[in-house]
Amino acid sequence: MRIRTSAIAALTAACAVLGVGLLAGGHAQGQQPEQDLSEKEIERYRAMISDPMSNPGFLNVDRGEQLWSLKRGAKNVSLETCDLGVGTGKLEGAYAKLPRYFADAGKVMDLEQRLLFCMTTLQELDTKDVIARRFSGPGRVSDMEDLVGFIANKSSGMKIEPQVSHPKEQEMLSVGEAMFYRRSAVMDFSCATCHAAEGKRIRLQGLPDFSKPGKAAQETMGSWPTYRVSQSQMRTMQHRLWDCYRQMRMPAPDYASDGLTALTVFMMKQAQGGEIAVPSIKR
């Protein structure tokens, strides 16, 4: 464990140092004919991500697996009969097609909303405590982060398949896009202020462009949930959006609210066809 931690610290340091040179000069240098090498390095990076020995996110995956089959709630049943959209209890490929419309709930849900729904309806679990622990911290594990890590991992290697055919899914897509461009609060920011141009950065952090479909969106959405080295925790898209709204000086958005799902639908659409490799590791 100690070795693992220091390896990750080294990795963060490398990323941080690199960020300086790369972001300051990288884009100006133009394309380098290093495709072969690139592919190989990306392959190696992928291997590292999926290596449980070098990615602490796999501890969450393991805990999530146990939670999935843990009997609890008034009904004392597990989540194993929860339908995540691809059939009762089926996990493979479910995350690649979320968020999606669920007829039993009458609405579009992301994975976290769906899990809360199954906890409430199948297990009759009081989710108050689960919601209170939605984001992990020192001495506080999060069932949601663990479950998302476990379930999303079952879509690793698959392609993102946004679900946008049902009228409710269509609505979510259009609302998500509108929310992406909606300016508000004391800084007049929208998501687009920071994420709608190629090759821009804030301080030294590169900013993915979600305004058009393609690589930036694919690489981003295919890499969440992620183990955040700077926070020493597994994080889900719910947390990422909560954090971006914090930077926007907006109030904290409600956990598992429909607006966050709408934004996720929009970004998944832009990320269509991207390969999922999760849990990843990020700064």
Next chain:
Amino acid sequence: MTRIILLILAASALALATPAAAQSPAPQADPAVVEAFVAATWKSTTGDWRARVDQDATQKACTASNNEPTGPLFDQIRDRESATVVFPADGKVLGDWKKGAQVAQRGTGGQFSDQANTYRGGNCYACHQMSKAEVSFGTLGPSLNGYGKLHRFDAAEARKTYAKIYNSMSVLPCSQMPRFGHAKFLSDEQIKDVVAYLYDPESPVNK
């Protein structure tokens, strides 16, 4: 270590090599539906914070025009925003450039995780290059290196810059730059200091 360096360089080279994909034709959302979603997303927000969720007339107009207002709308926004600009009572727009350096550097304050008394910075470096010595700067806005020198340290120009920082949209409607004074995010004193940071011949911005 080298492995990681290579892979990050590689990833960025690949990203650059990808051609821009076509815009996805998404259906337009009914603004009332969007606002209902917004209200639901901040349902538990109360008190002073609630006001941040709703858009003012300018934010609404900028969102609707995709930040490219034209014709009468352009003039309307510029006039409305210009009317908010308040110059310091003593007419002086140049403060202490050393304090201005802090305003430009610091990005704290105003977040829901901050205390009410957390120092509020302008975080100019998030978007602008300023002093050559600071390599950690963003690129959402133009470089402001040598700004005062470029404007010949002119007093009338400095006054215009005060107005720009007080309310960016008084100059350019729907600018991506925050309206720092109008939003009461920065104090008049802080704005004077950061104008000095841009205009003082001794400031590292002009070195």
